Amino acid sequence: MSTSNEENGLLNTLDDSGFRKGHVKTMFVAGMGFFTDAYLLFVLTVASPILASSYGFNLAAIKGTTSLFGYAVSNVQIIEGGVSSAVLFGAFVGAMIFGHISDRWGRKKVYGLELAIMIIFTLISALSVNYVMMIVARFIVGIGVGGDYPISSTIMSEYSSTKHRGKLVSMVFAMQGFGLVSGALVGLASIFILPLGYSWRLMLAFGAIPAIYVVYLRRKLMETPRFSLQVEGNVSKARSAVGAITGQQSVEKLNDANVKVANRKYLKLLRTYIVFVLGTTISWFIFDMAFYGTTLNNGFILSNIGYGSAATLRGTIFNVAIGDTLLAGVFALPGYWIAVGLIDKVGRRTLQWVGFAVMAIAYLILGIRYSFLKGDIDLFIIVFGISYLFGNIGPNTTTFILPTELFPTSIRSTAHGIAASIAKLGAGIFTFLFLILGTALGNNGEFELLGGMAIIGAIVTLLTIRETKGLSLEQSSEDPSEGILNFSPKAPEGANTQE
Numbered sequence: 001m002s003t004s005n006e007e008n009g010l011l012n013t014l015d016d017s018g019f020r021k022g023h024v025k026t027m028f029v030a031g032m033g034f035f036t037d038a039y040l041l042f043v044l045t046v047a048s049p050i051l052a053s054s055y056g057f058n059l060a061a062i063k064g065t066t067s068l069f070g071y072a073v074s075n076v077q078i079i080e081g082g083v084s085s086a087v088l089f090g091a092f093v094g095a096m097i098f099g100h101i102s103d104r105w106g107r108k109k110v111y112g113l114e115l116a117i118m119i120i121f122t123l124i125s126a127l128s129v130n131y132v133m134m135i136v137a138r139f140i141v142g143i144g145v146g147g148d149y150p151i152s153s154t155i156m157s158e159y160s161s162t163k164h165r166g167k168l169v170s171m172v173f174a175m176q177g178f179g180l181v182s183g184a185l186v187g188l189a190s191i192f193i194l195p196l197g198y199s200w201r202l203m204l205a206f207g208a209i210p211a212i213y214v215v216y217l218r219r220k221l222m223e224t225p226r227f228s229l230q231v232e233g234n235v236s237k238a239r240s241a242v243g244a245i246t247g248q249q250s251v252e253k254l255n256d257a258n259v260k261v262a263n264r265k266y267l268k269l270l271r272t273y274i275v276f277v278l279g280t281t282i283s284w285f286i287f288d289m290a291f292y293g294t295t296l297n298n299g300f301i302l303s304n305i306g307y308g309s310a311a312t313l314r315g316t317i318f319n320v321a322i323g324d325t326l327l328a329g330v331f332a333l334p335g336y337w338i339a340v341g342l343i344d345k346v347g348r349r350t351l352q353w354v355g356f357a358v359m360a361i362a363y364l365i366l367g368i369r370y371s372f373l374k375g376d377i378d379l380f381i382i383v384f385g386i387s388y389l390f391g392n393i394g395p396n397t398t399t400f401i402l403p404t405e406l407f408p409t410s411i412r413s414t415a416h417g418i419a420a421s422i423a424k425l426g427a428g429i430f431t432f433l434f435l436i437l438g439t440a441l442g443n444n445g446e447f448e449l450l451g452g453m454a455i456i457g458a459i460v461t462l463l464t465i466r467e468t469k470g471l472s473l474e475q476s477s478e479d480p481s482e483g484i485l486n487f488s489p490k491a492p493e494g495a496n497t498q499e
Contacts, residue, residue, distance in 0.1 A: 010235075014225055014242050015162040015472050022245035026159050027168055029221060030152035031175035032214040033115055037145045038179025039186075040122060040207045041087055042295060042328075046187030046321045047200040052080065053313055055196040057131045073436050079131050081432040086135045088292060088428030090142020091149070092421050098147030099417015103266070103410060106227055107155050112218035114147030119208045119215070126205035146424055149400070150416035157404035158224035158412075159245050162472050166343035166401060173400045174336035177392070181333055183207075184325040191317055226473065230409045269411045270418075275480050276406040277415060279464025283352065284399035284423035286457040290359065290450045291391055292427035293434050294384075301384070301443075323381075331385035335392025347469040348398045348405075353461040355394015360454035362387035367448030395457060399423070405468040405476040412477075 017023075052059040059079055065072040094114065101110050118141055125137035152172060160168045186206050190199035222241045229238035242248070270277055294301060302323045303316075342351060362383050366373060373380040403416035430437075437446050468476035 010229065010238060010242060011225070011472070011474070013248055014159070014246060017161045017246035017248065019161065019164045019168075020246055022247070023160060023164070023168055026156060026221065026245065027171050029214060029217045030156050031172040032210060033118075033148045033152050033218075034173055035175040035179040035182070036115070036118060036207055036211040036214075037148055038176035039183045039210075040118065040141060040145065040179075040204075041292075042180050042324070043183035043187060043203050043207065044084060045295070045324055046184060046317065047203045048080065048084070049313065049317050049320065050191075050196050050200040051083065051131070051134070052076070053196070055313075056200060057134070059131070077436060081434070081436070082135050083131060083138070085428040085432040086138040087142035087145055088424045088431055090139040090144075091146030091424035092142075092428060094143035094146025095149050095417045095421035095424060096146070097143075097417075098413075099150035099420070100266070100414045102151050102154065102413035102417075103231075106223055106232070107151055107158075107413065108221065108223040110147075111151055111155065111221060112215045114144045114151065115211050115215050115218060117141070117144030117147070119144075119211050122208040123205055126201045142424075146417075146421065149420040150403075150413045153400055153404045153416055154413045155221070155224055157401075157473065158226040158409070159241075162470065164344065165405070165473075166348065166469065167340055169401045169404060170336075170340045170343045170397050173397055174340055177328070177333035177336040180328040181325065184321050184328055187321045188318065188325070191314055191321070196314060196317075226409045266411055266414055269408070270415065272479060273407055273411070273415065275464055276466070277418060279460060280399065280403045280406065280415070280419040281422045282460045283356075283395060283457050283465070284419050285426040286453050286460070287356070287391065287395040287399055288423040288427035289430040290363070290387075290453060291396060293430035294387075294450070326381065327385055327388060331388040332392055335389040336397065338389075339393045339397040342393070343397065343401070344469060347467050348402055349461060349465045349467040351394045352398040352402075352465065353394075353458045355390045355396075355398070356454045356458035356461060358390035358394075359387045360451045360458065362390070363447045363451035363454060367444045367446070367451055370442075370444035370447065395461075402465060402468065405471075405473060406466060408477045409473070 047056075050056045054060075057079075059076045062075050062079065064075050066075055066078060067073070094117075098110060098114055121137050121140040121144070125134055125141060128134040128137060153169060156169045156172045157165060183203075187199075187203050190202045190206075193199070194202055222244055223232075223237055225238040225241040225245075228234045228241060302320060339351065365383055366380070366387075373383065399419070403419045404412060407415040434446070437449070441449065466476070466480065
């Protein structure tokens with residue numbers, strides 16, 4: 001979308017603002033939602049063995065099998081898959097709905113609602129009396145989780161300076177790493193503090209605590225300058241937001257009559273940007289299938305190689321929590337923050353395809369050499385951990401950032417919502433089918449399948465993704481329709497690309 005010189009003057013104040021206290025505050029407000037997202041998703045890996053036992057829903061008492069794709073699958077596996085994937089299917093709905101609402105009504109008007117949904121239904125899930133109630137409650141939690149993706153990422157991107165935008169948006173996402181580790185640690189503490197019948201309820205309910213205060217902070221956040229200026233045509237709101245975030249005021253004498261309001265024909269614009277829609281959606285879909293399918297089933301993966309088994313249920317859960325903590329603390333968490341350091345130097349496109357390539361190598365090694373690695377648990381965990389490390393350095397972070405940069409302001413949140421929504425659908429499907437695919441393909445076959453998918457992710461990235469490093473949002477979201485592989489946009493007239 002082109003902007004006038006006057007508009008560029010106001011936006012340049014934001015783009016050239018560097019890294020300020022206002023940016024850090026916005027990052028924290030947005031990032032705590034992702035801390036909560038990750039905690040709520042991954043604490044279930046510790047809680048799942050308890051839920052399956054007589055201290056939870058006593059799933060072992062459920063007998064019988066169901067035929068799926070020609071394979072006899074136990075009803076217990078289907079229920080466990082439903083509990084694990086419910087949040088992800090809810091996120092499929094939430095990302096699509098909240099993403100579009102954010103473009104129609106504004107980021108500010110709905111920001112905090114998605115977190116409130118998470119809080120309320122997290123507490124309800126902790127009070128579940130059976131697995132049906134748990135699945136329904138976590139599905140609705142997922143609607144809030146999904147809604148957080150397009151709104152938080154778009155707000156941080158539209159408030160950031162050009163030079164530090166990748167760093168700031170990736171810092172929002174990197175809060176997931178702390179949520180992962182916290183889930184494992186709270187799980188460990190819970191099984192020591194409380195009887196098992198209550199410990200899983202504490203694990204789930206604890207996720208609501210950090211989010212409560214953040215709802216208030218989100219409601220106080222101002223509308224982003226770009227939405228106020230380019231969609232609403234409200235100069236005073238944009239000027240106030242720029243001043244609040246940067247501590248500076250634009251010198252341009254701009255008024256509402258001089259502002260060119262963006263085209264809001266959503267479907268037409270999405271068709272114009274179809275290459276980027278497909279690129280961001282397919283790459284994110286592939287990554288999430290692998291990442292969530294394995295992460296939410298860590299306990300099963302580790303138990304299949306003989307890790308975690310103990311004489312008592314409490315001992316087994318303790319060992320699984322230690323394994324989760326190791327994977328999260330040694331591999332996943334550092335990956336998020338390495339990405340923060342590299343994203344504005346190396347670039348999004350490079351980190352994404354390289355991350356996919358290393359994931360493919362790790363998965364193929366795990367698949368082809370599964371029998372050998374199964375006999376060496378330490379080596380298995382190292383190779384498996386490398387897939388986490390490079391997944392987080394690359395596509396887990398970049399797929400979150402790129403939709404905020406490749407699309408113009410009027411459809412930015414909608415496009416991000418589409419990509420996040422389809423990605424979470426893929427994650428939900430693979431998480432639900434993980435145990436079933438283990439029966440059909442074997443554990444080695446699952447990793448080989450994931451390796452092939454990661455290769456496709458690298459290829460899709462190279463063919464459909466434009467590098468956005470160092471570009472203003474107006475440059476990075478330039479119309480790609482002149483040529484599918486024309487991913488070197490020209491700077492719009494009057495744009496300032498220097499920091």
